[in-house]
Amino acid sequence: MKRLIAGLPFIAAVIFGGFFLWGLNPDRDPNEIPSVLISQPAPAFDLDPVPGLETPGLARSDLVGNERPVVVNVFASWCVPCRAEHAVLTRFVERDGMRLFGINYKDKPEDAVKWLNDLGNPYERIGSDLSGRTGIEWGLSGVPETFIVDSDGTVLFRYVGPVVGPDAVERFTQALKQAGALPNGAGS
Amino acid sequence: MVPEIGHFALALALALALVQSVLPIAGASRGNAVWMKSAQATAIGQVLFVAIAFAALMQAFIVSDFTVRNVVENSHSLKPMLYKVAGTWGSHEGSLLLWILILAVFGAGVAWFGSNIPAETKARTLSVQAWISVGFLSFLLLTSNPFERVFPPPLDGNDLNPLLQDMGLAMHPPLLYFGYVGFSIVFSFAVAALIEGRVDPAWARWVRPWTLAAWISLTAGIALGSWWAYYELGWGGWWFWDPVENVSFMPWLLGTALLHSAIVTEKRDAFKSWTILLAILTFSLSLLGTFIVRSGLLTSVHAFAVDPERGVYILGLLAVSIGGSLALYAWRAPEMEPGGLFRPVSREAGLLVNNLILAAATGTVLFGTLYPLILEAVTGDKISVGPPFFNAAFIPMMLALVVFMGLGPFLSWKRADIAGLLDRIQFVAVLAVIAALAAWYLLNGGPIMAYLAILGAAWLLFATLREWALRIRLFEVSLAESARRVRNLPRASHGMTLAHAGVAVLMMGMIGSTGWKSEEIVFAAPGTEVTIAGFDITFEGAAKVQGPNYIADRGTLVVRRDGELVTTLFPERRYYPVAESQTTESAIRSTLAGDLYTSIATPASDQVNNAGAWTLRILYEPLVNLIWIGSILLVIGGCLSLSDRRLRVGAPRRAKQPATDAVPAE
Numbered sequence: 001m002k003r004l005i006a007g008l009p010f011i012a013a014v015i016f017g018g019f020f021l022w023g024l025n026p027d028r029d030p031n032e033i034p035s036v037l038i039s040q041p042a043p044a045f046d047l048d049p050v051p052g053l054e055t056p057g058l059a060r061s062d063l064v065g066n067e068r069p070v071v072v073n074v075f076a077s078w079c080v081p082c083r084a085e086h087a088v089l090t091r092f093v094e095r096d097g098m099r100l101f102g103i104n105y106k107d108k109p110e111d112a113v114k115w116l117n118d119l120g121n122p123y124e125r126i127g128s129d130l131s132g133r134t135g136i137e138w139g140l141s142g143v144p145e146t147f148i149v150d151s152d153g154t155v156l157f158r159y160v161g162p163v164v165g166p167d168a169v170e171r172f173t174q175a176l177k178q179a180g181a182l183p184n185g186a187g188s
Numbered sequence: 189m190v191p192e193i194g195h196f197a198l199a200l201a202l203a204l205a206l207v208q209s210v211l212p213i214a215g216a217s218r219g220n221a222v223w224m225k226s227a228q229a230t231a232i233g234q235v236l237f238v239a240i241a242f243a244a245l246m247q248a249f250i251v252s253d254f255t256v257r258n259v260v261e262n263s264h265s266l267k268p269m270l271y272k273v274a275g276t277w278g279s280h281e282g283s284l285l286l287w288i289l290i291l292a293v294f295g296a297g298v299a300w301f302g303s304n305i306p307a308e309t310k311a312r313t314l315s316v317q318a319w320i321s322v323g324f325l326s327f328l329l330l331t332s333n334p335f336e337r338v339f340p341p342p343l344d345g346n347d348l349n350p351l352l353q354d355m356g357l358a359m360h361p362p363l364l365y366f367g368y369v370g371f372s373i374v375f376s377f378a379v380a381a382l383i384e385g386r387v388d389p390a391w392a393r394w395v396r397p398w399t400l401a402a403w404i405s406l407t408a409g410i411a412l413g414s415w416w417a418y419y420e421l422g423w424g425g426w427w428f429w430d431p432v433e434n435v436s437f438m439p440w441l442l443g444t445a446l447l448h449s450a451i452v453t454e455k456r457d458a459f460k461s462w463t464i465l466l467a468i469l470t471f472s473l474s475l476l477g478t479f480i481v482r483s484g485l486l487t488s489v490h491a492f493a494v495d496p497e498r499g500v501y502i503l504g505l506l507a508v509s510i511g512g513s514l515a516l517y518a519w520r521a522p523e524m525e526p527g528g529l530f531r532p533v534s535r536e537a538g539l540l541v542n543n544l545i546l547a548a549a550t551g552t553v554l555f556g557t558l559y560p561l562i563l564e565a566v567t568g569d570k571i572s573v574g575p576p577f578f579n580a581a582f583i584p585m586m587l588a589l590v591v592f593m594g595l596g597p598f599l600s601w602k603r604a605d606i607a608g609l610l611d612r613i614q615f616v617a618v619l620a621v622i623a624a625l626a627a628w629y630l631l632n633g634g635p636i637m638a639y640l641a642i643l644g645a646a647w648l649l650f651a652t653l654r655e656w657a658l659r660i661r662l663f664e665v666s667l668a669e670s671a672r673r674v675r676n677l678p679r680a681s682h683g684m685t686l687a688h689a690g691v692a693v694l695m696m697g698m699i700g701s702t703g704w705k706s707e708e709i710v711f712a713a714p715g716t717e718v719t720i721a722g723f724d725i726t727f728e729g730a731a732k733v734q735g736p737n738y739i740a741d742r743g744t745l746v747v748r749r750d751g752e753l754v755t756t757l758f759p760e761r762r763y764y765p766v767a768e769s770q771t772t773e774s775a776i777r778s779t780l781a782g783d784l785y786t787s788i789a790t791p792a793s794d795q796v797n798n799a800g801a802w803t804l805r806i807l808y809e810p811l812v813n814l815i816w817i818g819s820i821l822l823v824i825g826g827c828l829s830l831s832d833r834r835l836r837v838g839a840p841r842r843a844k845q846p847a848t849d850a851v852p853a854e
């Protein structure tokens with residue numbers, strides 16, 4: 001009996017150790033938070049276009065009633081990962097026919113214009129969220145973030161951080177396919 | 189050149205640690221005095237080489253040597269010198285080097301000052317300490333070399349985060365580390381005792397000063413971290429039950445239990461295997477903290493950059509050290525003979541209850557901290573455990589602890605006189621109830637729990653003072669006689685009184701600032717008036733001001749009470765163009781009665797900005813300063829107790845020092 005009690009701390013330590021080993025799995029991300037917006041209607045917003053850009057502004061009504069689900073990407077010229085992500089999103093638009101809308105988050109219009117002129121503009125519409133208010137409505141935890149919204153205006157998927165690198169692109173492609181956001185046959 | 193010297197010094201330290209981990213312990217089992225003695229030289233050699241490495245890294249930071257990757261990533265030529273120096277331990281690699289330095293300092297400390305410890309015990313202890321050194325030195329050299337060069341060197345460093353340029357932040361890691369790495373030597377003593385299979389009062393006496401020293405720094409480190417979060421971060425709170433806070437708090441709780449159980453082992457030769465277990469677990473929790481902070485296992489606001497490879501290595505170290513020591517414990521502990529017997533009402537029993545509650549509280553915090561991980565592993569659900577769980581589970585336990593804390597010092601060893609005890613404490617109990625009722629009458633509102641806590645804090649404070657008064661026979665004999673008794677009382681006893689009173693003061697601060705905190709968030713144009721906790725605050729407007737390296741929006745708030753001007757506060761929102769970051773500088777009117785805490789936030793949009801409206805956050809936190817005062821009392825109490833000459837009996841080297849001459853002959 002005494003031996004058993006003296007052995008208890010060791011057994012407890014081994015059990016905790018097992019959980020830690022599991023927790024170290026590199027695929028696990030403790031910061032990944034299931035979005036409260038998933039399966040919820042997208043928030044109401046109406047954003048003006050970025051001054052100096054010909055792309056029209058973005059409102060919730062633009063997300064509703066489309067043939068296929070669309071993608072909303074939150075970006076800013078001051079955000080370095082966005083620059084890397086830009087190329088990936090452009091490829092999705094040009095090669096796979098994804099429809100992309102942008103929310104330009106807390107960005108100076110002239111910087112945003114320069115950024116898009118340098119890198120190209122894959123966005124159909126861009127709303128300028130200078131105050132960050134719409135970002136709050138969307139429950140943004142950082143920039144970039146990407147949402148897939150279906151034709152009823154319901155948020156189907158949320159990706160926090162840049163869609164960059166094979167794993168992230170694979171996950172995002174899967175989500176696009178499941179949502180039916182790509183025209184048939186695309187995204188292979 | 190200098191970084192290479194540092195790197196080489198680390199390799200030499202590792203070589204010495206390897207020798208020290210084998211030779212002395214082998215000498216102890218063979219009775220070879222020379223081998224045992226070698227630990228002394230290697231332990232001191234180790235501290236020298238690690239100190240050289242640390243100095244080399246610090247030099248790289250001071251001269252901003254941007255050929256060193258660590259300096260590039262964690263410093264900037266424009267940083268003030270103080271923060272360049274503090275940058276040495278700001279990164280994962282640098283802080284690990286500091287960790288190892290402190291480990292070596294404690295090892296050398298035992299080698300140097302431990303002349304009263306028998307040669308075998310000392311040799312074994314230092315060998316065990318060297319095992320830990322080997323583990324962490326190899327970890328540093330293999331996975332996180334702080335001296336790695338970068339080519340081509342960049343023009344300037346990357347880090348100029350103004351938020352992190354603060355005295356509190358610069359000082360709190362070293363203190364915290366000194367605390368939780370300090371428990372390593374206690375761990376080594378415990379493992380050495382298990383290998384020897386013998387624990388006696390003398391053992392407890394050698395261990396106590398080390399435990400106490402580690403505990404004091406940990407207390408100061410935690411308090412400083414909390415103070416920093418409160419004043420500098422502008423969060424308006426002092427404890428958030430964040431995983432990284434919890435991992436520093438758990439060794440503190442268990443270390444407190446160890447401190448008390450070691451007393452029983454020292455005085456009564458009892459609780460031996462429990463004390464050993466606590467010594468092992470306290471350091472295990474420190475290691476766990478190191479692991480959690482550096483592995484990205486849990487979500488936290490202040491973790492280091494994460495690398496899974498490092499996580500696996502540290503987990504390996506944990507498995508060997510914690511698993512190994514607990515296995516050794518399971519094997520050897522049942523053979524230890526039980527010590528002195530005691531009655532259910534006695535000092536021993538009181539300390540036993542204290543230990544059980546502290547251990548249960550530690551278990552609760554551990555469970556709450558790891559629950560998200562365990563749940564995710566078992567069911568895949570993701571949750572976070574926040575303050576509601578900890579408050580609901582932890583506070584009642586602490587209240588129970590406080591009841592026994594007040595009672596304990598009145599109890600005598602072996603068997604306490606129950607009638608006499610009741611006689612001495614009934615007055616205190618009545619006084620505490622009156623204090624709580626008075627609080628109820630004077631303050632309306634507030635949670636019931638807060639009144640119970642007031643009752644507990646008052647009980648603890650009065651009981652502690654009463655016990656002290658009994659010892660010096662205050663008002664029973666002449667004041668001069670009492671004063672003489674104060675001087676003759678052992679310092680450890682004053683230390684206990686101060687520390688226990690410190691807890692009561694600390695509790696008052698916590699109760700006041702959580703139970704009666706008031707908060708107003710207003711969207712204010714100039715001229716807006718806000719009333720909070722009896723203060724009338726007028727927002728006069730905000731203006732742009734230019735600082736040395738920032739531009740700020742400075743709000744002007746005039747504070748009046750009953751029409752009379754109290755003070756004018758200037759909260760700022762600073763923007764640092766070079767670092768492209770913003771900080772909130774709260775303006776605080778701090779008094780013993782409470783803090784009036786104001787901060788200003790950026791306007792919601794530019795249109796509103798033009799109208800001159802701002803978001804103001806105004807908090808009133810009653811008694812919050814008692815938290816820091818209570819923490820200071822705890823630290824002073826610990827230091828007093830550490831300076832008690834009884835802890836040094838048989839240590840002639842220290843007894844000759846003039847400090848002890850101040851203690852009159854008994």
